Amino acid sequence: MSGTSLFEKLWRQHRVAELDEGESLIHIDRVFLHERTGGVALQALAEAGYKVRNPQLAFATLDHIVDTFPGRSDNTLMPGGEAFIRITREQTARSGIQLFDLGDPRQGIVHVVSPEQGIVLPGTTVVCPDSHTCTQGALGALAWGIGSSEAEHALATQTLRVVKPKSMRVSFDGTLPIGVGAKDMILALIARDSASGARGSVVEFAGEAVRALGMEARMTLCNMAVEFSAFTGLIAPDEATLAYLQGRPFAPKGQAWEEACTAWRELRSDAEAVFDAETRLDVSTLRPMLTWGTSPQHAVGVDARVPDPADAADRATQEAMHKALAYMDLQPGQALAGTPIDAAFIGSCTNSRLSDLRAAAALLRGRRVAPGVKAICVPGSTQVKLAAEAEGLHQVFLDAGFEWRESGCSMCFFAGGESFGLRQRVVSTTNRNFESRQGPQTRTHLASPVTVAASAIAGCLADPRGLL
Ligand SMILES: CC(C)[C@H](C(=O)O)[C@@H](O)C(=O)O
Numbered sequence: 001m002s003g004t005s006l007f008e009k010l011w012r013q014h015r016v017a018e019l020d021e022g023e024s025l026i027h028i029d030r031v032f033l034h035e036r037t038g039g040v041a042l043q044a045l046a047e048a049g050y051k052v053r054n055p056q057l058a059f060a061t062l063d064h065i066v067d068t069f070p071g072r073s074d075n076t077l078m079p080g081g082e083a084f085i086r087i088t089r090e091q092t093a094r095s096g097i098q099l100f101d102l103g104d105p106r107q108g109i110v111h112v113v114s115p116e117q118g119i120v121l122p123g124t125t126v127v128c129p130d131s132h133t134c135t136q137g138a139l140g141a142l143a144w145g146i147g148s149s150e151a152e153h154a155l156a157t158q159t160l161r162v163v164k165p166k167s168m169r170v171s172f173d174g175t176l177p178i179g180v181g182a183k184d185m186i187l188a189l190i191a192r193d194s195a196s197g198a199r200g201s202v203v204e205f206a207g208e209a210v211r212a213l214g215m216e217a218r219m220t221l222c223n224m225a226v227e228f229s230a231f232t233g234l235i236a237p238d239e240a241t242l243a244y245l246q247g248r249p250f251a252p253k254g255q256a257w258e259e260a261c262t263a264w265r266e267l268r269s270d271a272e273a274v275f276d277a278e279t280r281l282d283v284s285t286l287r288p289m290l291t292w293g294t295s296p297q298h299a300v301g302v303d304a305r306v307p308d309p310a311d312a313a314d315r316a317t318q319e320a321m322h323k324a325l326a327y328m329d330l331q332p333g334q335a336l337a338g339t340p341i342d343a344a345f346i347g348s349c350t351n352s353r354l355s356d357l358r359a360a361a362a363l364l365r366g367r368r369v370a371p372g373v374k375a376i377c378v379p380g381s382t383q384v385k386l387a388a389e390a391e392g393l394h395q396v397f398l399d400a401g402f403e404w405r406e407s408g409c410s411m412c413f414f415a416g417g418e419s420f421g422l423r424q425r426v427v428s429t430t431n432r433n434f435e436s437r438q439g440p441q442t443r444t445h446l447a448s449p450v451t452v453a454a455s456a457i458a459g460c461l462a463d464p465r466g467l468l
């Protein structure tokens with residue numbers, strides 16, 4: 001298959017039929033569900049008289065609205081949210097789908113749990129009614145977020161009708177400077193090429209800087225593909241991918257593992273592969289990034305000044321920038337670093353894995369969160385929490401003045417019944433800085449775990465590089 005991209009290979013391997021109106025019928029290898037959208041999809045399916053075709057290929061977890069306070073309740077703090085959890089428990093039990101419930105050591109944020117358990121594998125198609133399913137493309141899977149009715153279709157038929165997306169390759173060249181990581185790479189890309197830069201394409205992240213990333217950092221990179229308007233993100237599997245997956249509970253074992261590895265080693269774009277779009281970014285001059293506005297594209301280096309709308313190319317951009325600056329209560333030209341913060345949040349499917357917590361803890365060790373700053377760390381899964389505790393990281397967070405929580409989406413989004421206060425300024429490792437995302441009119445600054453940790457200590461937006 002010379003000249004074929006990885007996406008094209010995965011597409012061909014899963015195409016069952018060509019349909020009219022440009023759609024193809026694609027085989028779906030795994031369906032993952034969470035309580036906010038999944039239980040309801042299962043219920044609707046049952047009410048329509050359909051069965052889940054392959055319950056052993058579907059999985060569910062409780063993450064979005066669960067209580068994340070230490071020693072949490074068995075439910076949610078979200079007003080009216082109990083039904084989502086109850087329906088998910090009832091419907092998964094009814095259809096024979098494994099649920100990673102509260103109290104199950106496999107529980108956690110869907111996009112953290114799926115790789116951790118070896119459910120997403122290279123070369124598979126994985127869907128979930130959740131936009132950040134693109135995270136799982138880091139393992140070389142075609143994994144994408146779907147809507148609720150598509151979830152019903154996938155559960156009932158193990159297929160989906162999909163219009164073939166375009167392809168794009170983003171190559172990251174060079175070596176990352178100290179204090180700069182995958183979160184900064186993706187924010188820098190989106191800032192340069194805009195939040196609509198990928199235009200619905202399957203984006204393959206490639207290049208030496210991607211190869212040099214650990215698996216968890218690759219997940220961070222792919223996590224924000226959807227914030228770049230990609231259909232999904234994808235990274236070709238390599239030896240690091242195989243080493244990560246070996247021995248995980250749902251990964252193949254014995255002879256099947258050996259055979260899988262042989263097949264997975266073929267999963268890469270051919271040297272002559274042609275993409276609908278290609279771009280490159282040199283990471284060697286990148287800085288830790290921070291957002292100043294209300295879109296992930298509103299990002300600059302931590303030592304930069306807040307941009308001036310007057311410098312924008314067109315009127316629409318100028319107006320959007322003015323609106324964002326008014327919302328964020330920032331002035332054009334002011335230094336971003338030094339802006340006082342109310343809160344710091346480390347968590348979410350973007351940056352809540354063990355390597356993220358280790359990086360933040362290394363910086364927090366022996367230091368204290370500034371007075372008046374509410375600082376919270378929410379591990380992405382129960383496994384991450386247990387692993388972090390086994391190496392004493394929780395004590396580092398607690399000693400520094402962070403809250404140490406149970407795993408879940410928590411305050412990544414304002415829907416679990418808990419939020420930051422009115423108009424509070426939050427520096428956050430999450431992926432969306434939209435208006436009121438983390439509470440009423442909250443002002444979110446997206447950043448990496450080390451930048452959030454440095455800011456929590458300083459009490460203001462801060463550059464981590466001096467502290468490493
Ligand atoms: C609730 C869910 C459907 C939503 C999503 O799809 O992304 C959430 O995870 C989010 O990050 O906003």
Ligand code: SF4
Pocket residue numbers: 064109130132348349350408409412413431
């Ligand atoms: S952690 Fe945030 S972005 Fe990720 S799935 Fe949960 S709510 Fe969505």
